[in-house]
Amino acid sequence: MFGKQITLFKLFGFEVRIDLSWLVLGFLITWSLAKGIFPGYYKDFPEATYWWMGVAGALGLFGSIVFHELAHSLVAKRFGVTMKGITLFIFGGVAEMEDEPPGPKAEFFMAIAGPLSSVLLGLILHAASSRGENVSMPLYGVLSYLAVINFILAGFNLLPAYPLDGGRVLRSILWKWKKNLRWATHRASQIGSGFGIALIFFGALNVLRGDIIGGIWQVMIGFFLRNAAQSSYQQVLIRKSLEGEKVERFMKKDPVTAPASLSLQELVENYIYTYHYKMYPVVEKGKLLGCITTRQVKEVPREQWQQRTVGESVSGCSPENTVGPGMDALKALSIMSRTGNSRLMVADADQLIGIISLKDIMGFLSVKFDIGED
Numbered sequence: 001m002f003g004k005q006i007t008l009f010k011l012f013g014f015e016v017r018i019d020l021s022w023l024v025l026g027f028l029i030t031w032s033l034a035k036g037i038f039p040g041y042y043k044d045f046p047e048a049t050y051w052w053m054g055v056a057g058a059l060g061l062f063g064s065i066v067f068h069e070l071a072h073s074l075v076a077k078r079f080g081v082t083m084k085g086i087t088l089f090i091f092g093g094v095a096e097m098e099d100e101p102p103g104p105k106a107e108f109f110m111a112i113a114g115p116l117s118s119v120l121l122g123l124i125l126h127a128a129s130s131r132g133e134n135v136s137m138p139l140y141g142v143l144s145y146l147a148v149i150n151f152i153l154a155g156f157n158l159l160p161a162y163p164l165d166g167g168r169v170l171r172s173i174l175w176k177w178k179k180n181l182r183w184a185t186h187r188a189s190q191i192g193s194g195f196g197i198a199l200i201f202f203g204a205l206n207v208l209r210g211d212i213i214g215g216i217w218q219v220m221i222g223f224f225l226r227n228a229a230q231s232s233y234q235q236v237l238i239r240k241s242l243e244g245e246k247v248e249r250f251m252k253k254d255p256v257t258a259p260a261s262l263s264l265q266e267l268v269e270n271y272i273y274t275y276h277y278k279m280y281p282v283v284e285k286g287k288l289l290g291c292i293t294t295r296q297v298k299e300v301p302r303e304q305w306q307q308r309t310v311g312e313s314v315s316g317c318s319p320e321n322t323v324g325p326g327m328d329a330l331k332a333l334s335i336m337s338r339t340g341n342s343r344l345m346v347a348d349a350d351q352l353i354g355i356i357s358l359k360d361i362m363g364f365l366s367v368k369f370d371i372g373e374d
């Protein structure tokens, strides 16, 4: 369910996307507002009114999260950090940065902007709700719920658990202090991880005490925080280590290539079972035609392997499987993780120059981490 995203609209040049998990969450929120929270606070409304309040509450929550992420994005833009867009998923939102902030000051203001904007929105909604009280009680109910939600949003995000906003604020201070992003991220993510473990522990305790739903939520958020802390740290390490490195550096020259006239049967026996690679560039008369992968071979019924040639099944070069030698290695890595292709062809026009593989980049990273060079 994670990873499937729909683009909703553009706001100030930022794409707003939702993860499909949000649709489920949106329904759950509407339902729990209409059936639980609003009837608990306000008696004797017609059933339909509770449902309208539920829908308005869920939409308002959605808007509040977008507002919060937009604040991050706008401040980031001021500091010259490119933002990929805003994605809402089950635990809230993320404003995705293309790169790390340029310095501790930028990080500090980018991080604090979110919670500050939520507090501000909370105060406005609170003021509006006291006016709404005279107009209609359901309106008052929705507005005061949203005011509280925005304060909670600010409070939760201010937890000093990296990569939450509070953790980013903490990282910016550590970064400023030691002038070392890697060290600051390491410390901040350890604290974030610690928060995650504590939440898992207390969540489990609550489940044992009988608060099953609340406890499960805490455990889930705990796991989420722990994962996020660890993977954000790894991301920083990888980014720092691959900074400025080009594909050329990791590329293997003279890779094994398959001629187009080869039958699939021969490909399987003489290439796949011999070299154990999942992808082979297909070269004909010195020209790169594309590549053939084990995935494509599997799609052809086994009886046809004798007759079908590699040339008939080849898939052409595309940005999904081919990169240039001057491309940033980090970008090649992100293509690998997005497409699941662990080997990419390195080509210049229709000439194959080499192959870059995930294994080679990882090998480089592991020795670099071992030496501990900054």
Ligand SMILES: [Zn+2]
Pocket (backbone or CB within 6 Å): 068, 069, 072, 114, 115, 157, 165
């Ligand atoms: Zn935030």
